[in-house]
Amino acid sequence: MRNTSNPNKENYNVMNTQGGEKKVMKKILSVALSTAMAFSMFASVAFGDTAVSPQQKFDALKAKGIFNGYPDGTAGLEKDMTRAEFAKVITKLLGLKEITGQLSYTDKNYTAKNWAVPYIEAVTAAGIMEGKNVEKKIFDFNGKVTVSEMATILTRALDLEIPAETNNSAPAWAKGYVQAAINAGFLDANANFAGNASRELLVGAAYVIDEAQNLKVSSYEVTEAGKVVTFKMSDGESVKVTLDKALEANKATEVSFKYNDRDFKHTVTYATTAAQAVVSASASNLKEVVVKFDGTVDEASAENENNYVIENSANSDGKQIASATLSDDKTTVTLLLADRASNVLPGQVENVLPSQRETFVQVNNVKNADNTKTITQRVAFTPLDVTVPEVKEVTALGTKAFKIEFSEPIVNTNLTSSNFRIDDKNIAASLTYVYPNVIIAETNLTEGQHTLRVSNVKDFSGLTVVPVEKTFTATADTAAPKVVSAKTNDLQKVVVEFDEPVKAVSGAYANVSSVKPVKTEISGNKVTLTFGEKALSYTDNKIFLTGVRDYSGNTGNVEHDVTSTLDSTRPTVVTSKFYQEGVSGDYIAEVQFSKALATSSIADRSNYVLKNADGKVPNANGLNSDGNPIRTPEFVKNSGNKIIKINFGSNLKDDNYSLTVSGLRDTAYAANVLLPVTINLSVKDAAYGEVLRAYTDSNVVSDGREVYIQFNKALATSGEGNALKAEKYVVQRGTGSTATYYQLTPNDSDIELISADTIRVTKRNSNFDLKASDKIVVSYVADTTGKYLDNGNYNYSGSTAVNRYVLEKEIVGRNAAITLAPSTVEATSATELKMEFTTPLSNAYARDFTATSVTYGTYTPSDAILSTNGKTLTLKFEDRKLPVAFTDLQISTIPGTVYTQDTYGNAVKIAPAANVKNTIVPEWDGKSPTVTQVGSTAQYTVTFFTTKDVQDNTIGNSVLSSKNLFRIILGNSATTVDAVNIVGNKVTVTVTATTPGAASTSIFNVELFKSNSESKLITDTVAGNALKGFEAK
Template sequence: MSDMSYPTKQDSQFMNVQGGEKKVMKKILSVALSTAMAFSMFASVAFGETATTPQAKFDALAAKGILNGYPDGKAHLENDLTRAEFAKIVAKLFNLKEETGKLSYKDKGYNAKNWAVPYIEAVTTAKLMQGKDTVKGLFDYNGKVTVQEVATVLARALKLETPSTTDNNASTWAKGYAQAVINKGLIAASTSFQSNATRSLVVEAAYEVSVLSALPTVVSAQALTPTTVLVTFSDKTTTTVTLTEALVAGVEKTISFTYNGHDYTAKVTLASAQVLSVTPINATQVEVKFNRALDKTDAETASLYTINGVTPASVELSADETTVTLTFTNASEVEVTNGVVVVNPVLLKDSDTKTAKFTTVLTFEDTTAPVIASVYAKTNTTVASTVVVTASEPIVSSLAKVDGSYYTIAWSGKTGKITGVSLASNANHTVELINLLDKGGNKTVSTSQSFAVTVDTVAPTATLSAQSDKGILVTFSKEMDPATVINAFSVKDELLGNVNFTAPTAAVANTNNTQFLLQVTDTLYSTKTSRTLSVVIPGTVKDYLGNAYVAGSQSVALTKDTVKPAATSYKLVKNSDGKVTSIEVNFSEGLAAGTPALPTIVNSNGVAISASSFLGGLTPSAVTAGAKKVVYTVGAPDKLTGVYAFSFASGLVKDRAETPNSSDAFNYTIDFGAGSTTFKLTSANAVGNVVTVEFGRPVKGGAVANSATDLANYSLAGKPLPAGTSITLDSVQDTATITLPADSVEKTDSAAIFTVANVAALSGELLTTYSDTLSVTDNTKPVLNYAALTSDNKLAIGFNETLNVAPVIGDLVVKVNGEVVNTAGLTVTAGSGSDAGKYLIDLSGFIEQAATATSATYFDLNNNGVLDSSDITLATGPITSPKLSTLAAISTVTVTTKTSGTTVAEDAAHNSLKNDVTVSAK
């Protein structure tokens, strides 16, 4: 028996038979590629392209360090493989830990210096190979390895099933292992298994193992319905498996399926239908996860979900049909303390079963700043005029830049629209949002994303749903052109008679022009409690790109409303100083227009307090028809503390039902809380590069910790305040004046990001980090940075920025050989051609040619036309085509801006040239 032939008793020790696999070449088990030993299955090897030749496969394995060639640089795939070489390949292929410090065999030369020893010990420890002669303790590392021995090691490492039915020429002890690797596609069935294994054969088999190991494994399997299972793989891809036999709730079942051409198995249990979690994701949205797929129509019924009795404004079911996103109108409906969440039973997909009713208590405050989720621009042509930005949550406002230029952005919910752009469809573009503010009051100062323009020619579709007993909500699949929608509808009754209604004047707020509400004005329920109406939508309705709706009609069921509006929650609205400015009471449905009465108020000592004097007096705001809250504004905002009991009389509000329902009396105990340890500054504004910071309370100043006069506590445009900046506090110490020094602002920016942090109030509160934008103006003087002599004796000069007003000769001092040139009367002209963007001073007139061969040619420094001691002699006799740039007598030529005072030259921000700057032309 060979070294690979283990007795049956030993086989049971090393093998872990999975059972059931009889698949064709290159199929993979769901549990494959992990062995019974503690090593990972070649997880580090992945091939970008499939190798087709033995040499290519060798190269791929060699590149990963699995094997190597001979000293002559060749693979020698025709050679037989030694046991030592095979041990190294196995150890590398299966990522076995190399064993040092162990000598399990007594072969001659088997010592710590032998290159093969760490690999032989590794495969021995993993129980994949053992000695050739166990009696003498020899491994026979220079002996040849046979094909059936290779098959046995690979089958054990991969934990392959050994089939009882075999058809190969291996020895009896190895037939099962040989058939396992044949079925796996690792070794061809026609191979002579009792022959020595060539390097080529082992390379082929090892390469196929590496391909199998690179495939993703099953991470989880979730039953969406009794006949559909969502499978998630290790590479984060998913697939939905449709079963021919329905799962039974609570019973685990192993399913088999094919994914990307490979066979997998997975264990799955159909759980009882239930809510898995309720998670607020921002100030107005809550995500509800289920363990089963839901019926879309039922799942998107808003009345099935409430927080403190408030139903969401909209509900959206996810693509996998297991998660709904609830969107509420106001932050106060989600930002609650001990709020009661109720999820009523929801119908499952393709079933008459519903989820169990679910309740939980929710406390949440949104503190996460918003970011850009996606950006798109669509067109029917090659140029897009509109950019649509989707944020991570509903947005209140922001500034916007597209490709560096400012544009107006209009927000509706999570969606912002930028119009008036002209963007090519064959180029990439960038949008940046500044001061991105969400409904929870969180702000992101700057966030950006790249995007490309796409073409959209798909027609929009529409669905109808009931909104109250006389409201019909039309929801389109795409953003619409409101001008084509608002007056386009007609409504019919059961006999196709006309029904009068109030047409929408605009889309529903925060729906990105996808939803439009029709409010029926006819009496509907004089003799009935339910009605079925039809809405006709003509083909003149178009989306915002001009794609037309396919004309048709749809029906919607309306039911008489007999439910009274109920108060669901309250919210204290505070300003940046933490002072209460208003009290909001939220209701379960849209209300009729009207002005509510004042509540009665009792403090914690049982003393009644007049609502007309509480916090300077409460004033109820008029309720707009359809609004779901009542707002009481305080007369004197203050940081009130303590607990107060508010009682609201019956009939405070009415709903918008055909027969209006009045609210019952209700009470709220409102806790105004204790004092705060932090504060927010009131405002920060800049005029002429002087920043005024209103802290709203006295703050620390001077050389102490958390001082408002410490430059380190501020930043502007992402940088520390420049050296030379002065900060002073007023006499009350609640206002800081920051004066930026000259030459500190390089570019005018109407939205430079300004931050303040680490400032403490005299009373001990620490400032909450402030970040907003300011308008700053370029106050950096243009700098002379270039001078050169041209071939026609002009002095060319340039500046580090474009000038709005050109320099004059009086702005400059020209020196030749260190002496000042009298440039009076010269002009500075704009350069052209190769000198475009520069300015020229003509010095050719200063060269006075000699009248005779014995007289001097000179540079007339004082510009008086006479050679005197102050001038520079260039040569005796006339000079043909003299060039100042090459004349030896001219050693230096410099130009300097005037030493002091304002220059005529200035930039676009009216900054004159920086004084006393010298640049050499020679």
């Protein structure tokens, strides 16, 4: 880049040139550009670039005013350059200010009219050049510059390293400078260094210096979805820059990069017409949602209705979507809700958007047009229908029917022929409703023009069409329906489109008459054929339809060629929900997929694995030892086999879990398999709503003036579930029909959110004082997602309905201790004991607890670890391990001050001591089993030991026998199990080798099947914990 700063502030170099002449030269060129970069370019381009001729270089410099040609129009490249010309070139190259009104030299003709004076004065003022005779002030502007002098000036200006050894014919004073120029490649070693430098030589040097000073970005290209920018430089080179973070689409961003040791900054824009996000969602009627993207999207993913979920609140199930239609410009998708929910009887209006209530559309897995981004986004909108439906078009279908198309979806309930009049006369007509906005009326018409009057037709918001008349012309139709197109969806579905609405089809088949569809559906001018096991061929097919009849009674048989498109798209997860269900509080995961799935694959429980935050299988009543659900997963009713319901039981700990789903197959003719996918599940988010703790600001309840209410979820502070509303907090005194209720305060300003999950209510009601055993009753409070806190009770209690959105908790004093959640203390190993508290803790100390056993003594924990949610405390016993066979272990807090507390300073108290459940699983002790042959027979005994005493729970000769739990191979022989004998922790299995000669006592494989975790045929003797499966060699 060009340096336009004050040159007189730079350092000077003094150069003695030929004849003792002294020149003062400033290293201004090394300031003007990076010396290493400039010279490397100078060497390689100025004297090695054959692509640009000297004349072209001259022309380029002339255009910039750096050089002038001679009066005859020539460049004079062969001429020697003069000192005046050299002064001008340096002035122009370095951007020096031309100086006028000053004459520093006394040369003849050195006057203001001399063209060279402003340039000579500029280089003199900059200290770059001096007169040849300083005392007489003679500049000698017509004098020549030798090659040695030019090389010396440029070498010093470019700060080239002067070599110690030289090999050139330059004068002694210039040898080092000339050698540097030769080594750098911009001078020929055989040049006449004593000779004058030509204008051509100066043009070459000036061209390179100018190029280096004006090096810039000529253009750029953004690729790889904004991750890579390739800059085209003005010297013709390209610089590829890979960014740490991809550019934001259609936004100007400054990018920094280095080129030839020089820093550059350039503003670039990743310009794309492909969508990056959803701009908006809207609904001008209650059956259609318009989703607008900020660019174009991929048609296949955009028109997959499974990629959208519409909910009017977090408390509602999603609306069923019939179709997703992409606009011609590929930027807008119109979602059409299904006519009615699958479980709603015909005639009932259902599955509509809520008018004037906030609603959400969740967009999932929609790809943009160039497949550089997958859009997943949740957008809020408020449906508002203020426009009455209109008759958009009336079309005669011959002389026996006519079709009416409305401007929006209409309700077909109670529609009769009385809604329509032809030529101001009542008609007798049979009506066919084609969802969402078409009515086909069958009635006889005369040829010619008719007037249709429509009345009392309603849309789904209840707005009625304004009685209107539309004219149409009926002409006789004698032609049978003709096929417009036919498209396949995999090998099992064909959609045939006709040139007019079809009333009936008597038969259909593909290729041969035996390949018939299992279902034929007619909707307007489309006929959909669904095939079963006998499907289309993989290549070309011929579709035959017989008895295709239109509304004029014209019938014909048609055939049409169609090329199969095999469905090779894997199913993917669209969305998931995790919640509690029923009075038992089972934890349910609902996973929605992009395609219908095969029933056989979703029923395979091994396709689902649940693990906790530590990556371990949780101990839960709904899971086996492998983390698979015990209950068989099933489809959600009326979900089109796209939503799976998985039950994990009711006792998952308040923790974060990961569900890995794999192996599921779709219903395509050649089934596609789901790639393994992991879904994060949070019990805290799924759990029923609960008031964890309600306490006053005083240790004595009756003295309380503030009530603190802690919930198990973060609370909403706006919307319908706003927790900062006074009417939602009432004190209940007593029970049943004699209970009395008091509102704590009438003022919303008395409700304060003191943490994400805790409310403080200031009592303003002077009509009552708080008492022990009073309850706080909280109603219709929502979490931050807008979902009401649900108590999980859907039943009636006595004669009073139990509202599922009402929560209760007894009010206690501030110093009331935090207690254990019921039946939550368990020892999971000899070194670990877990317990769950009713409210989250903020601090935990091992010294606050002690474990005691009458049989084994006292155990002191070595560490205390809180779970992420603060409710589960794990005590570690690394110093003295817990006995694995205990039956009487108890845990308690020590007397005195307890430092394990919640955020508000409330301490934990376990007194009296709580019983500890022994859930320590017995395992194989890890030592190699012993195999012994019984005499010389084919019978062998296999003996191994377990970590706890175990027992055999086989009853009689039941099929559920412990003998069926083992698979034992001795050498190369399989075996049959004859008996299982258990004494304490010693297990002896007697087997018979099926191939006696191949059996071995030293090479064997002993396996106990994991199914024992469910059958529990072998358990420990103290708690019934199943012996863990293993494989020993």
